[in-house]
Amino acid sequence: MSSPVWVIDNDTDFLRLMSDLLSDAGYQVELFSDPQSIIDNPDRERPAVIILDLLLAHISAGWTLLEVLRRQLGRPAIPVILTSIDPHQLQAPPPSFHPGGKVLVIDKFSLLRQLPALITELTADCSDSSGNNGSHHS
Secondary structure (H helix, E strand, C coil): CCCCEEEECCCHHHHHHHHHHHHHCCCCEEEECCCHHHHHCCCCCCCCEEEEECCCCCCCCHHHHHHHHHHHHCCCCCCEEEEECCHHHHCCCCCCCCCCCCEEEEEHHHHHHHHHHHHHHHHHHHHCCCCCCCEEEC
16 A cells, blocks of 8 residues: 555554554555644645544544545545444444545554455455445444
């Protein structure tokens, strides 16, 4: 995978852990503790996958940030892994939310156990042009 994996989370310990895991698995990684820096700099290289925490300090919700990123990054839609340590955040998205692409919702512990396989699965789904726009919950 030549495009980076973006990890967006305001927990710096989690960002370091994700960086180590993804780098060790051979992925290029970009870390963001402040999602506003992504919004303010729209000319970044498009990621292959976005890993986004649903609980963020500066944006009301990860769902909102995802919709902003989808509008900003355009098509084709980038696969997204939404995660949280809080099980309440992993419930169904707001009624107004339209995924516009592959979205996986998973708790952080499962994400850490399955990380390389999930990224491989999501990027393979995008390259096979299957048009799968569903949402998956773990």
